[in-house]
Amino acid sequence: MKDSARAVIIGGGVVGASTLFHLAKIGWTDVLLLEKSELTSGSTWHAAGGMHTFNGEANISRLQKYTIDLYREIEAMSGQSCGLHANGGLMLAANQGELDSLKLICSRARYLGMETAMISLEEARELNPLIDTSYFTGALWRADGGHCDPSGTTQAYVKAARILGAEVERYTRVLRLDPRADGSWDVVTDKGTVHAEHVINCAGLWAREVGHMVGIELPVLAMEHHYLLTEDIPELRGREREIVNTTDYSGEIYMRQERGGALIGTYEPHGIVWSPVKTPDDFSMQLLPDDFERLAPQFEVGFQHFPALGRVGIRKAINGPFTFAPDGNPLVGPVRGLRNYWVACAVMAGFSQAGGIGLVLSRWMAHGDPGQDIISMDVARFGAFATPQYTSLKVRENYARRFRLAYPNEELPAARPVRRSPIYDRLLAAGAVMGANFGLEHALWFAPPGIAPLETPTYRRSEAFDIVKAECKAVRSAVGLYETSNYGKYEVTGRGARTWLDRIFASRIPAPGRLSLAPMLNPAGRIVGDLSIACLDEERFLIIGSGFAEEFHLRWWQMHGPPADVALRSAASTLTGVSIAGPRARELLQRLVRLDLSGAAFRLFNVAQCAVGLAPAILTRAGFTGELGYEVWTTPDYFLTLYEQLWEAGGDLGLVHFGGRALSSLRLEKNYGSFNKDFRPDYTVAETGLDRFVDFSKSEFIGREAALAERATGPKRRFVVMEVDAIDAEVVGYESIIKDGAAVGYVTSGAYGHCIDKSLAAGYVPGELAREGEVLEIDILGHGCTARVRLQPLYDPKGLRLRS
Ligand SMILES: Cc1cc2nc3c(=O)[nH]c(=O)nc-3n(C[C@H](O)[C@H](O)[C@H](O)COP(=O)(O)OP(=O)(O)OC[C@H]3O[C@@H](n4cnc5c(N)ncnc54)[C@H](O)[C@@H]3O)c2cc1C
Numbered sequence: 001m002k003d004s005a006r007a008v009i010i011g012g013g014v015v016g017a018s019t020l021f022h023l024a025k026i027g028w029t030d031v032l033l034l035e036k037s038e039l040t041s042g043s044t045w046h047a048a049g050g051m052h053t054f055n056g057e058a059n060i061s062r063l064q065k066y067t068i069d070l071y072r073e074i075e076a077m078s079g080q081s082c083g084l085h086a087n088g089g090l091m092l093a094a095n096q097g098e099l100d101s102l103k104l105i106c107s108r109a110r111y112l113g114m115e116t117a118m119i120s121l122e123e124a125r126e127l128n129p130l131i132d133t134s135y136f137t138g139a140l141w142r143a144d145g146g147h148c149d150p151s152g153t154t155q156a157y158v159k160a161a162r163i164l165g166a167e168v169e170r171y172t173r174v175l176r177l178d179p180r181a182d183g184s185w186d187v188v189t190d191k192g193t194v195h196a197e198h199v200i201n202c203a204g205l206w207a208r209e210v211g212h213m214v215g216i217e218l219p220v221l222a223m224e225h226h227y228l229l230t231e232d233i234p235e236l237r238g239r240e241r242e243i244v245n246t247t248d249y250s251g252e253i254y255m256r257q258e259r260g261g262a263l264i265g266t267y268e269p270h271g272i273v274w275s276p277v278k279t280p281d282d283f284s285m286q287l288l289p290d291d292f293e294r295l296a297p298q299f300e301v302g303f304q305h306f307p308a309l310g311r312v313g314i315r316k317a318i319n320g321p322f323t324f325a326p327d328g329n330p331l332v333g334p335v336r337g338l339r340n341y342w343v344a345c346a347v348m349a350g351f352s353q354a355g356g357i358g359l360v361l362s363r364w365m366a367h368g369d370p371g372q373d374i375i376s377m378d379v380a381r382f383g384a385f386a387t388p389q390y391t392s393l394k395v396r397e398n399y400a401r402r403f404r405l406a407y408p409n410e411e412l413p414a415a416r417p418v419r420r421s422p423i424y425d426r427l428l429a430a431g432a433v434m435g436a437n438f439g440l441e442h443a444l445w446f447a448p449p450g451i452a453p454l455e456t457p458t459y460r461r462s463e464a465f466d467i468v469k470a471e472c473k474a475v476r477s478a479v480g481l482y483e484t485s486n487y488g489k490y491e492v493t494g495r496g497a498r499t500w501l502d503r504i505f506a507s508r509i510p511a512p513g514r515l516s517l518a519p520m521l522n523p524a525g526r527i528v529g530d531l532s533i534a535c536l537d538e539e540r541f542l543i544i545g546s547g548f549a550e551e552f553h554l555r556w557w558q559m560h561g562p563p564a565d566v567a568l569r570s571a572a573s574t575l576t577g578v579s580i581a582g583p584r585a586r587e588l589l590q591r592l593v594r595l596d597l598s599g600a601a602f603r604l605f606n607v608a609q610c611a612v613g614l615a616p617a618i619l620t621r622a623g624f625t626g627e628l629g630y631e632v633w634t635t636p637d638y639f640l641t642l643y644e645q646l647w648e649a650g651g652d653l654g655l656v657h658f659g660g661r662a663l664s665s666l667r668l669e670k671n672y673g674s675f676n677k678d679f680r681p682d683y684t685v686a687e688t689g690l691d692r693f694v695d696f697s698k699s700e701f702i703g704r705e706a707a708l709a710e711r712a713t714g715p716k717r718r719f720v721v722m723e724v725d726a727i728d729a730e731v732v733g734y735e736s737i738i739k740d741g742a743a744v745g746y747v748t749s750g751a752y753g754h755c756i757d758k759s760l761a762a763g764y765v766p767g768e769l770a771r772e773g774e775v776l777e778i779d780i781l782g783h784g785c786t787a788r789v790r791l792q793p794l795y796d797p798k799g800l801r802l803r804s
Contacts, residue, residue: 001169001191005032007365008187008196010174010210013044014150014350016202017157018067018358020166021074026362029165032196033158034189036173037284040154042204043322044350045285048227048263049153050245050254051351052089052145053114054105056406057376058734058746059682060329062112063356068144070355071153078159083149087242087256090127091140092305094250100459100781101249101405102140104732107779111736111743115143118782127244129235130262130306135250146245147256148351157354177213183339198365200342205321206279207331207345214338218331218379219386220346221395222274222321224288226295227265229258229316235308236260246306252403253302255309262309266298267402273392274321288319324348326386326394326415328402331379332357333364336555343379369522373680380551385439390415407457408732409464417441421485421576422639430657433464437547438572442486443659445471459781460729461752464661469754471662475625476755476795478654479582481646482663484631485639488531488545488553489571496565497539504560506685506703508695510535515605515620518543519690520556521703525710526684529553530675534607534620542607542618542633546675547572560702576639578646581629581666583801584653589630591649593619597630604803613645614638624663626670626796628804664751668760669795671721677733677749678719678762686715687764717745718770719762722778722787723794724750726759729781737763737787738777744769747778756794761787 006028009016012035020033035041053064071082093099102118109116117140124139125131158168169191176188177199187194201218203210211218236243236257245256255264274288292299303310325331325346330353332344342365344357357377360370375381397414406412411434417424419440428434431447433455445464447453455462474480492501501509510516512535520529531545531553545553550572562568580589590597592613602608607620615638623629634642647655664674673679673688685691685707694707724731731750736743747763761778769776774789796802 001172002032002167002194003192004195006030006196007198007200008185008194009033009200009202011035011042011202011204011206012039012154012158012168012170013042013202013204014040014154014157014354015204015344015347015357017154017161018354019200019202019344019361020168021157021161021164022358022362023365024161024164024166026366028362028366031166032194033166033168034172034174034187035168035170038170039158039168040151041284042206043320044150044154044204046287046318046320047150047322047351048265049083049147049150049351050256051148052245053142053352054091057329058108058112059373060353060356060377061108061114063360064352065112065114065144066359067352067355071148071156074156074160077163078156080152080156080159081149082153082156085146085148085242087146088244089142089145090124090244090246092124092131092136092246092248093138094136097407097458098249098405099138102138103782104459104735105140107735108746109142110738110779111746117141128246130233130243130255130308131246132305132307135305141244150351153351174210174213179339185340198340198342200344200361202344204345204347205283205323207323207343209279211343214341216335216338217388218343218345219326219382219391220323220331221276221391222279222323223395223399224272224274224319224321225265225267226290226317226319227263228299228314229263229318230261230309231312231315232260233262233308233312247403248302248305249403249405251301251305252298253305255302255306261312261315262306264299264302264306264309266295266302267399268295268298269400270294271396271399273396276392288321290317290319292317322348324395324398326382326391326398328398330357330377332361332374332377333370333379334555335379336551336558369524373682375552375676375680378552380555381548383438383551385418390418390439407459409455409462410457411435411444421483422636423483423643426640426643427483427657432657432659435660437486438550440486440547442483443657445659445661446657459732465752468661468665471656471658472665472754474654474656475582475627475658475662475666477583478656479580479584479588479650480656480658480662481650482579482581482658484577484579486547487577488547488550489575489633490543490545490553490568491571492541492543492562492566492568493539494566495539496563497541500562500566501533501541502698503701504557505533506694506701506707507533509533512537513607515607515622517693519685519693521685521701521707522681523703523706525703525706526681527679527688527690528556528681530673530679530690532622534618536607536609536618548676574635575633576636577631577633578643579623579629579631580646581623581625581627583628583804585628585630588646588650588653588655592645595619599804612642615642617642624672625666626672626793626799627801664749665754668721668749668751668762669753669756669793671790671793673719673762674749683719683764684710684715686710687717688719715767717764717766720765720770720789720791721793722761722763722776723790724759724761724778724780725786726780727783727785730759731761731778731780735778735780737765738779738784739769744776753794758794765789
């Protein structure tokens with residue numbers, strides 16, 4: 001075994017193999033994969049090999065398509081067959097919600113370049129004659145997908161990687177990872193030590209243990225999973241083509257052809273965690289005991305929906321473990337606080353995802369950037385809240401819901417509440433329907449007295465529609481209170497703070513007493529943050545951003561190292577806040593504040609440290625509603641008092657609570673985009689329109705060269721808000737935007753604009769179509785809805801109310 005390598009990959013399952021291949025392909029040929037047993041001996045060898053492009057996140061779908069398309073390339077390169085059966089996929093719906101979900105997939109697929117179609121049940125039966133169509137109401141067919149041979153595929157990656165110069169050592173167990181002062185690692189194995197610049201945890205079932213080697217607790221857990229192989233099925237005899245791989249959502253069953261019979265698997269509601277505390281060292285190429293009794297009800301449904309399966313015997317049952325993260329998406333990327341330690345684990349769909357994971361990870365390692373937005377599989381989407389118990393509750397929930405479609409208005413209940421603000425109970429008493437953001441409960445909308453704080457999961461307008469409308473109208477006509485504790489909050493202090501921030505952010509850093517909107521770019525000029533910076537004094541800054549991105553932003557800042565004279569810390573749990581917005585906001589706050597809040601004295605983007613009632617606070621004149629608005633920040637010990645005093649002071653002014661749903665509507669009426677939804681690392685600063693906040697006169701900031709180059713040529717596409725002739729549903733996100741029959745862009749977010757009485761969609765279109773009034777079309781749940789570009793906000797286009 002060699003004693004040094006640029007990168008050592010721990011784990012020879014399909015994910016480690018793909019990572020090895022991609023690193024070698026990108027030019028890192030001095031890479032070594034260490035496998036404690038045979039290749040594939042974790043969860044890979046007994047997988048069903050199913051592959052598909054379906055994922056709720058468009059970027060992950062795109063990477064899944066890349067994975068599937070890659071197989072031909074590695075076959076050609078390695079001479080090793082992946083055992084491909086590219087027979088496509090069928091998804092069956094049994095109720096309106098499932099049907100809507102399939103229609104949404106179709107709308108999204110057009111821009112992603114994936115061939116899909118809603119088909120009749122008769123057509124579905126031609127593709128899979130085993131379906132009893134009486135149980136279903138509709139079907140989607142997709143060209144991509146099928147199944148492959150797990151072992152052949154892993155070997156093909158490895159053989160192709162070896163051709164490129166990469167090396168593999170089997171039967172070599174990594175025992176320890178010892179960091180060196182320069183950030184490199186001594187990888188201590190049972191066969192000796194390898195010095196590596198980088199290590200990558202691809203240890204699958206043992207990812208948790210390989211995390212422990214460096215003192216981290218990754219949110220990953222294994223579940224048992226069963227599938228059955230039947231004896232030959234007479235109905236399949238003599239068919240020229242294999243049946244199409246089929247997913248039955250209501251039955252929570254997947255099935256496909258396996259030789260002359262079928263393979264049928266299920267994700268049961270009461271799944272069993274495997275090895276909850278420690279994965280056994282000696283587990284290798286093993287299966288787990290069958291548990292037919294527990295699974296019988298699920299397979300019974302399968303035998304009803306596919307009756308021919310019930311008429312033949314079971315040839316073999318497979319029960320094996322594989323790993324999940326709390327939300328079912330992989331954990332990929334560098335880990336904050338560790339140098340040169342990367343993860344690619346919790347991959348529950350390795351044959352759909354490993355190729356894409358290897359691709360982005362190799363780019364990230366070689367170029368310092370994954371090359372596209374992958375926030376939804378970034379390990380940084382979890383923070384300290386993702387404890388082992390949280391992971392255990394969420395992974396079980398996720399497993400049980402694997403084939404239950406997630407509705408856009410649905411909030412999942414497991415492991416909640418985890419983080420609560422001091423006014424949580426007050427908000428509940430006011431009728432709040434809660435969501436969770438980075439583990440913190442926050443109000444989505446408020447059920448008025450006499451109305452249950454419940455919402456039917458749906459893709460269409462729900463019973464909350466009129467309630468949210470009332471919240472929006474109250475904000476625009478009087479004043480509303482929205483809790484902002486779930487925003488990301490950071491303090492940057494010290495002599496070098498301004499200089500450091502100047503380099504990190506593309507915007508001008510505000511003077512003391514002022515706040516500025518602050519885009520943050522990566523070197524390619526793409527958006528990695530859309531935050532605001534308040535300057536409290538020359539050496540003290542409060543930064544506000546998206547709560548879900550806390551770990552992501554902290555990692556970014558730590559990577560771009562604050563110097564010794566700068567202190568950076570998260571104020572996530574030490575600062576709580578509210579936004580007070582509406583034409584009567586000033587009147588309300590002035591009752592609690594001695595400072596003169598008149599328009600001339602405390603202008604838009606002014607900042608003050610002052611008492612608000614009994615609470616010492618930071619007060620900013622800012623907000624996200626487009627109305628006259630303030631944000632008040634105080635520490636959690638004062639927060640309840642602040643809330644009570646605001647509430648008392650606002651009683652006669654018409655003060656209402658408003659939640660996240662109303663905020664989404666109010667911001668889109670003003671054409672404001674939001675980080676993660678509309679602004680992501682996929683988009684350049686000029687595409688988002690945030691270039692208006694960039695200070696091009698600065699001689700240095702991250703992304704400056706790229707932003708300047710883009711300024712010279714103009715952006716290729718632009719963020720726009722569109723007014724949509726919707727029927728009874730708003731866009732969800734990622735629907736294709738159509739012009740003259742061709743998909744030209746896609747939606748990033750949407751909401752009903754209650755105060756302008758129009759359905760709104762935000763998204764990206766080619767620059768030449770970003771014209772006022774341009775007529776486009778968006779497919780919403782199967783209806784081609786006309787969408788007109790509105791470059792000016794439909795509400796208060798001159799911003800008079802904001803500045804009032
Ligand atoms: C029954 C079943 C059916 C499935 N069906 C499908 C399907 O149809 N489609 C699909 O896409 N996915 C399916 N999966 C999931 C799929 O198996 C996983 O996504 C995939 O195997 C994950 O691969 P991995 O490389 O991350 O992990 P693993 O396959 O677990 O590989 C990790 C490797 O790391 C090695 N290792 C661990 N610790 C060390 C150490 N200290 N030193 C050296 N080596 C170490 C292990 O020996 C192991 O080989 C199924 C899983 C099961 C259980």
